[in-house]
Amino acid sequence: MKLLIIGCGQCGGRLADEFAFMNRRAKTQGGFEVLTNTLAVNTDVADLSGLRNIKPDNGHRILIGTRRTGGHGVGKLNELGADLARADGDKVIEAIKMTPHLAETDAFLLIAGAAGGTGSGSISVLTQLIKERFLDKPVYNMIVLPFRYEETTEDRSIFNVGTCLKSSYMAADAVFLVDNQRYLKKTDSIAQNLARINRLVVKPFFNMLCAGEETNPKYIGSKVLDGGDIIQTLSGWTVIGYGASKVNGKTGHFLTKSDDEQKGIRAMDEAINNLSVKADPTEARKALYLLTGSGKDMSMDLINDLSSTLKSMATEAVIRSGDYPRGTNGVLEVTVVLSELTNSRKVIDYFSKTIDYINRARHRQASANLENYATGTESFGDIPSFL
Ligand SMILES: Nc1nc2c(ncn2[C@@H]2O[C@H](COP(=O)(O)OP(=O)(O)OP(=O)(O)O)[C@@H](O)[C@H]2O)c(=O)[nH]1
Ligand SMILES: [Mg+2]
Structure with a gap:
């Protein structure tokens, strides 16, 4: 499956x-690509300059809102981020149109941190704009939720997350949720944590895109997970998880085989335990998994066992699956996606905390302006959306 990616x-x-x-690594090592283009959009010159792999020209690193911000960001005001994306959205559409093999794009993926200003405000506005211009392609969002310390030290983050989640859900075909807090390693610096989280999130996602684009017959699975399977699976609130387990490989001994099947199932359990946001599998209406390993470590029995294991957990979900025989010898890796989640406790918590925030803000304003005093009766409808 080929994506055009836009980082906000x-x-x-x-x-x-x-x-x-x-x-770039897939291109040099595997001879194929899964991205048709990668763009970065920002109001901050310094942020754009810090990137390493996205091409440095202004058709790939797109600065918006320079007249209003002077290239210094929006300082966490996500409504300003949304305004600037609306005003300069054409720059992004132009950049997309310059993509050499645009027609090969199966879907768009826009990514942002929910607690900041620029990305949080612009992602839904750009998603809507892209959906209007490219009617036949799904547009997905990946939303990164803040660390706990950011929520406790910066009240405004909650409001940013609430408004970003609501707007993004309204605009995108599916919203991948990633909770920074779940990946936090206390002994690491913030920079180390962020770099590690980015690797841990992107690697299994990218691997899933590769499975259907392989050109080398040696690495084509017996059951290929292709773009159609992924598009059919993705809808609404979505989470992704990854797990891996060492195996003994083919010794021919029946005990080794059954032991390895157990290890495959352990990798799946780990993937479910390590979902990018905690989720209850019974609340997913769609799910998929990809088993990656070397061809000799995978068997049809294992694939069948994994399918029934996932079905026993995601009881209400339509399940799609595939195998990808391009893994490390002796390691089984499982990537699981749960989608169309009917309920996400984490999301609901953000909405109710945002409503509280709005309540408190209005209360403060009303106290300062006594004639308009109103008691807090805000609801989900009072959370502003950028659309
Ligand atoms: N996983 C991950 N999270 C990040 C990274 N950089 C920032 N964040 C998180 O994103 C949120 C802040 O959003 P930013 O993307 O820095 O903000 P912005 O969109 O640039 O907006 P402004 O700087 O306010 O204009 C915080 O919750 C950070 O923890 C990163 O590289 N990886
Ligand atoms: Mg910034």
Whole structure:
């Protein structure tokens, strides 16, 4: 499956940069690409300059809102990020149109951190714009949720997350959720954490795109997970997880075989435990998994076992699957996607915290302006959307 990726703001830009890195590696090592283009959009010159793999010209690193911000970002005001994306959205559409093999794009993926300003505000506006211009292609979002310390030290982050999630859900065909907090390693610096999270999020996602684009017959699975399977699976709130397990490989001994099947299932359990946002598999209406390993470590029995394992957890989901025989010898890797989640506790929590925030902000304003005093009765409808 081929994607055109657009990173919005610093977080989105860095994740898009990681995708661009993986794509270049796939091109040199595998002789194929899964990205038709990678763009970064920002209001901040410094953020754009820090990228390494996205091409440095202004057709790939797109600065918006320079007249209003002087190239210094929007300082967490995501409504300003949304305004600037609306005003300069044409620059992004132009850049997309310059993509050499645009017609090969199966879908768009826009990425942003929900708690910031530029990415949080611009992602839904750009998603809507792209959907209007490219009617036949799905547009997906990947939204990164903040670390806990950001929520506790910066009240405004909650409001940014709430408005970003609501707008993004309204605009995109599916929204991948990634919770930074779930990946946090306390002993690492922030920079190390961010770099590691970006690798951990992008690698399995990218691998999933590769499975259907392989050109070397040796690496084509017995059951290929292609773009159609992925597009059919993705809808609404979506999470992705990855797990891996060492195996003994083919010894011919029946005990080794059954042991390896257990290890495959362990990799799937790990993927479910490591979902990018905690989710209950019974609440997914769609799911897919990809088993990656060396051809000799994978068997039809294992694939069947994994399917029934996932079905026993995601009881309400239509399940699609595939195998990708391009893995490391002796390691089985499983990537799981749960989609069309009917409920996400994490998302609901953000919405109710955003409503509280709006309540408190209005209360403060009303206290300062006594004649308009109103008690807090805000609801989901009071969370502003950028669309
Ligand atoms: N996973 C991950 N999260 C990041 C990264 N960079 C920033 N974040 C998170 O993204 C949020 C901040 O958003 P940014 O992308 O920095 O903000 P922005 O869109 O550039 O907006 P402004 O700087 O306010 O104009 C915080 O929750 C950070 O923890 C990154 O490289 N990886
Ligand atoms: Mg920034």
